Amino acid sequence: MLRAHTVDQVRAAEAALMTTLPEGTLMQRAAHGLAYAVLDFLGGRGYGRRVLLLVGSGDNGGDALHAGVVLARRGVQVEAWLLGESTHDALAAFRAAGGRVGRPRGGRDFDVVVDGIVGIGGRPGLRSAAQEALAAVADVSVVAVDTPSGVGVDTGEIHGPHVHADLTVTFGTHKACHLLDPAAAASGAIHLVDIGLTLPPAQVEALQAADVASLVPRPEPDAHKYTRGVVGVRAGSAAYPGAALLSVAGASCGLAGMVRFVGDPTVADRVRDHHPEVVGAGRVQAWVVGSGADADAEAMLRAALEDDVPVVVDADALRHVDGPVGVPAVLTPHAGELAAMLDVERSEVEAAPLAHARSAAREYDAVVLLKGRRTTIARPDGLVRVTTTGTPWLATAGAGDVLGGLIGALLAAGLDPFDAASVGAWLHGAAATLASGGGPVVASDVATALPRVVATLPAP
């Protein structure tokens, strides 16, 4: 599991560890990790390379200077542009190692810029000196120290000018800004340096392949189809028959023992033509409701809720949820649908996905899965999982229908709503990447790739 801790949690862990270590140890650990990550970024060769450090007045700038010492000793030509009042102990060592201090000439000649402007102590936005420095080296690759300066570290929000990093080297643990958009998109690749912190449970996490492997339901040796769980799909309409096919395609990933379809008779015929294994009405352990349901959405939702089993509420059915659902539920809105549920603008949801997913989960007393580049899944108690799999090719019509069906299969197989939603989103993104192979995909390709993704998970 990859975990993101808050600034307060990191500061408390740092304070506890520092009482047991000689002064400066943590910063040295951080700075060495940073320096070697910069060397890797440069292709492993230091001699003859030019690195510019942008140094703020806090410890983030201190990390950059200490790393500059290591880099200078490896033959890198290092310059430091001080952006605030600098009382860094590291300055003398930096100069002694051959580092040059001052405003550089010829900004575009650097191989990399190290952003040590602010880290976890920074307020969102950047002061004019930092903005001016960044403008002077606008085309140079950036390695950010701990966080891309200027973003909201705990919120993942962006409220003003900020750094766009190619790589962020962070210390001790991830922060929310590395995982959650829009800040995650400004963080680039993330490299975590272990500095020995002991941390409490995190409120933001991201499943990794090994976590998914241990959560994904697998049949017992003596399983039969009913012990594996039956998922029911109520979706589609005369206007949108394809949504039913795609929702069923996701549910038919093989992770539940059986799939039932209930809906418009002509749509049901088409579902059976494409998925001969799908049967009609009967008992289910979970329902998936709403994709392409159009005017039938409300009736479909009401009928599903009568069975008192967990539900996935998607697309058109989301409009008919106006408070706690009353059964264990996963609501799967995209930003526009979540905006309607919370009576805010879509742009507000996109600017603050973490806050809005959390607030909807609380308000609806359900797991809320907010779809997007970094799908964000919130539980009513505030725990959040972010999906790091996927590809922008997944932004294609019907992909959400497949996801709803898949999560329904996982619910039917016995996962709780939070695990079902987060495992489903992980598998869905991985299937998209596999099916895409770097090129375009359509939603049914994603469904087709799901069993192959499950088959290639590491051993649990």
Ligand SMILES: NC(=O)C1=CN([C@@H]2O[C@H](COP(=O)(O)OP(=O)(O)OC[C@H]3O[C@@H](n4cnc5c(N)ncnc54)[C@H](OP(=O)(O)O)[C@@H]3O)[C@@H](O)[C@H]2O)[C@@H](O)CC1
């Ligand atoms: N905790 C740990 O475990 C470890 C932490 N470590 C490192 O310490 C870093 C945290 O250092 P920190 O606390 O000194 O704060 P930091 O991020 O440098 O920023 C504060 C300074 O920036 C300024 N400033 C603020 N906002 C600004 C803005 N928008 N635009 C411009 N300036 C702004 C503000 O100045 P002031 O407002 O006071 O003038 C203040 O002086 C952390 O990210 C990591 O790199 C590692 O070395 C080891 C383990």
Ligand SMILES: Nc1ncnc2c1ncn2[C@@H]1O[C@H](COP(=O)(O)OP(=O)(O)O)[C@@H](O)[C@H]1O
């Ligand atoms: N830029 C992106 N990068 C990766 N995945 C994306 C991106 N945009 C959307 N997605 C994913 O594509 C899917 C689209 O679902 P949705 O918006 O419900 O489409 P539809 O309603 O047509 O099925 C979701 O799983 C979402 O997370």
Ligand SMILES: [K+]
């Ligand atoms: K930084």
